[in-house]
Amino acid sequence: MGSQNAAFFDYKSAKVFVSGHRGLVGSAIVRKLTQLGFTNLILRTHTELDLTRQSDVEAFFASTKPEFVIVAAAKVGGIHANNTYPADFIAINLQIQTNVIDSAYRNGAKKLLFLGSSCIYPKFAPQPIPEDALLTGPLEPTNEWYAIAKIAGIKMCQAYRIQHKWDAISGMPTNLYGPNDNFHPENSHVLPALMRRFHEAKVNGAKEVVVWGTGSPLREFLHVDDLADAVVFMMEKYSGVEHLNVGSGKEVTIKELAESMKEVVGFEGDLVWDSTKPDGTPRKLMDSSKLAALGWTPKVSLKDGLVDTYKWYLENVKQ
Ligand SMILES: NC(=O)C1=CN([C@@H]2O[C@H](COP(=O)(O)OP(=O)(O)OC[C@H]3O[C@@H](n4cnc5c(N)ncnc54)[C@H](OP(=O)(O)O)[C@@H]3O)[C@@H](O)[C@H]2O)C=CC1
Numbered sequence: 001m002g003s004q005n006a007a008f009f010d011y012k013s014a015k016v017f018v019s020g021h022r023g024l025v026g027s028a029i030v031r032k033l034t035q036l037g038f039t040n041l042i043l044r045t046h047t048e049l050d051l052t053r054q055s056d057v058e059a060f061f062a063s064t065k066p067e068f069v070i071v072a073a074a075k076v077g078g079i080h081a082n083n084t085y086p087a088d089f090i091a092i093n094l095q096i097q098t099n100v101i102d103s104a105y106r107n108g109a110k111k112l113l114f115l116g117s118s119c120i121y122p123k124f125a126p127q128p129i130p131e132d133a134l135l136t137g138p139l140e141p142t143n144e145w146y147a148i149a150k151i152a153g154i155k156m157c158q159a160y161r162i163q164h165k166w167d168a169i170s171g172m173p174t175n176l177y178g179p180n181d182n183f184h185p186e187n188s189h190v191l192p193a194l195m196r197r198f199h200e201a202k203v204n205g206a207k208e209v210v211v212w213g214t215g216s217p218l219r220e221f222l223h224v225d226d227l228a229d230a231v232v233f234m235m236e237k238y239s240g241v242e243h244l245n246v247g248s249g250k251e252v253t254i255k256e257l258a259e260s261m262k263e264v265v266g267f268e269g270d271l272v273w274d275s276t277k278p279d280g281t282p283r284k285l286m287d288s289s290k291l292a293a294l295g296w297t298p299k300v301s302l303k304d305g306l307v308d309t310y311k312w313y314l315e316n317v318k319q
């Protein structure tokens, strides 16, 4: 692990391209950078710039010349979406990240941060999962296509660093949640899916809510504001070939998550488990001690994060 002064914090007029800035992660990074006083963010919606289109991405980078690049645009979804659209998850992610990383390098960006996911690790990795568990065993089948794309992104950053001496780094977040999440009933991740389902059940006076799988898988959740803080921290403090895990260090079973969600939303009926739906990885707690050793710690507890996210949901998604 190395460290290098990227002069990020002190250079508030820097041109920073945050790709995917309307998504869960990108919007949190924009909030964070704006709070810190960054004045020159470069932002493009998917409609304005389709990052899968190589020539459009090349033209965009040639004309805007971002100095710092954060790759938070991706094809993202929960267990059902990953399992149902494997071609989209591998192809779109490989296209976006390859176009952005290569164009950023060719157009003189000083530093790039690529975001992967904890699903890059083997299904039965040692727990908590250290960074060097990468490529030591078979992947979880429900998201292997997405995982392969993300692994390719890590390797691309490493290859450009080795061959070109270019400051490309990668961060691997655990399961995230917060404002601007995707609340789609089937294609979203578990936390927003359950928030919506419990809310609708409460409003409709339903007696029960169906939750997928057995409830036994363990997941580590991190509020997206903590992730945004970690992203800025890594842009400032980290420069190295190895990817860094970004987690909360706290895990809960899906059953515990569902019980907490039920309480936060105020649903008073029963939970029904649909064991025909996949559980996915049994456990994926990451070892985030390398990032902690550099001085970063998460701040938002799951309980506070759920309360805040439900407040946001009521104000922005459903009344
Ligand atoms: N959510 C999570 O739990 C986790 C997320 N991550 C990683 O964080 C990153 C961001 O995820 P998250 O914010 O949750 O995802 P979102 O789906 O909320 O946001 C993704 C963003 O990327 C944009 N995008 C997608 N395709 C294209 C494209 N072809 N051209 C331009 N923009 C595009 C989307 O725009 P539009 O909606 O208009 O298509 C959207 O704004 C991803 O790399 C993901 O792997 C890692 C671990 C966990």
Ligand SMILES: C[C@H]1O[C@H](OP(=O)(O)OP(=O)(O)OC[C@H]2O[C@@H](n3cnc4c(=O)[nH]c(N)nc43)[C@H](O)[C@@H]2O)[C@@H](O)[C@@H](O)C1=O
Pocket: 077, 078, 079, 080, 082, 117, 118, 119, 142, 143, 146, 174, 175, 176, 186, 187, 188, 189, 190, 191, 193, 194, 211, 212, 213, 217, 219, 254, 277, 278, 279, 280, 281
């Ligand atoms: C971030 C991560 O996200 C994905 O992996 P995952 O952690 O398995 O994601 P998930 O949030 O969709 O599910 C977590 C658990 O929760 C259970 N579950 C219960 N009820 C619902 C439910 O209603 N919806 C969903 N989605 N899951 C449910 C579900 O059966 C599973 O046991 C990857 O595809 C990959 O993209 C990735 O990197």
